[in-house]
Amino acid sequence: MTVIRLENVSRWYGNVVAVNGVSMTIGPGVTGLLGPNGAGKSTLIHMMGGFLPASSGTVTLDGEPIWSNPEIYRRLGLVPEREAAYDFLTGKQFVLAMAKLFKLPDPGAATARALALVEMEYAQERVIGKYSKGMKQRIKMASALVHDPPVLLLDEPFNGMDPRQRLHLMDLIRRMAAEGRTILFSSHILEEVERVAGHIEVVVAGRHAASGDFRAIRRLMSDRPHQFLVRSTDDRVLAAAIIADGSARAVELTAKGVRVEAVDFRRFTRLLPRLARDSGVRLWEVSPSDESLESVFAYLVAR
Numbered sequence: 001m002t003v004i005r006l007e008n009v010s011r012w013y014g015n016v017v018a019v020n021g022v023s024m025t026i027g028p029g030v031t032g033l034l035g036p037n038g039a040g041k042s043t044l045i046h047m048m049g050g051f052l053p054a055s056s057g058t059v060t061l062d063g064e065p066i067w068s069n070p071e072i073y074r075r076l077g078l079v080p081e082r083e084a085a086y087d088f089l090t091g092k093q094f095v096l097a098m099a100k101l102f103k104l105p106d107p108g109a110a111t112a113r114a115l116a117l118v119e120m121e122y123a124q125e126r127v128i129g130k131y132s133k134g135m136k137q138r139i140k141m142a143s144a145l146v147h148d149p150p151v152l153l154l155d156e157p158f159n160g161m162d163p164r165q166r167l168h169l170m171d172l173i174r175r176m177a178a179e180g181r182t183i184l185f186s187s188h189i190l191e192e193v194e195r196v197a198g199h200i201e202v203v204v205a206g207r208h209a210a211s212g213d214f215r216a217i218r219r220l221m222s223d224r225p226h227q228f229l230v231r232s233t234d235d236r237v238l239a240a241a242i243i244a245d246g247s248a249r250a251v252e253l254t255a256k257g258v259r260v261e262a263v264d265f266r267r268f269t270r271l272l273p274r275l276a277r278d279s280g281v282r283l284w285e286v287s288p289s290d291e292s293l294e295s296v297f298a299y300l301v302a303r
């Protein structure tokens, strides 16, 4: 079994703390690393891939330290977020170059196997500069898989892909995992993660915020208090009715309308029309005011 373990890992760049005391264990199957931009996902992936040392704490693969350990590098494949820079090479030349860098006994055979794995044989003689986003992603995967590592780390692999390319890549990731690999991919989109990952690790502002299967993470996100802005024919009367009912954690009368922080999202959305009717108030608008992903993540960290 191939397991990556992070124990109390921190990483800072000068005085920027990118990763702060993170502990997690990544086992076989697909794990999604979910978090908003700047959460520290790339930094974590680079530490797991042996590209970057931790400032403190330990990052190990099956108990062996990853940093500065060439034997371990042979067991890791990393697909970075940035686009392949070798646009003048054909797909095949690029993957073959990686096979030679790894000093594989039969680089030609390893290249053919990796190209077949990602279904890129048909385009292997074309230069990478002419590839679509999805094809570039797949050729990067082939180069990361050429030495047949049991671990594959993918940084934001779905970025910029159209829905068809996305489905194709999801399928490929599932297939790689079904072959017994340990796969971790990062994303800032919950829907993307929940469709492929059996397990999700959430990071926010450098900290580990939550982990579990997608149902657990979904529940955490929809159970959080929700904020609404309600506009009506008489905000003052409506605010009084909501306060009297006791189903809101906070009610504030503002120039824009009544700002309500509901404890139970579903109950509140059912209750509000009845409260309005009973108090003779007509609702004009009910809009969620904190639906940004950042606010959802902020809630998870503050729990």
Ligand SMILES: Nc1ncnc2c1ncn2[C@@H]1O[C@H](COP(=O)(O)OP(=O)(O)OP(=O)(O)O)[C@@H](O)[C@H]1O
Pocket (backbone or CB within 6 Å): 013, 016, 017, 018, 019, 035, 036, 037, 038, 039, 040, 041, 042, 043, 044
């Ligand atoms: N080389 C660097 N020098 C200084 N600060 C850095 C460096 N790399 C990352 N950071 C900072 O560390 C924090 C985490 O960045 P990181 O790229 O790991 O996050 P991320 O979750 O991958 O975000 P994104 O999805 O935007 O790439 C950010 O505040 C970022 O500005």
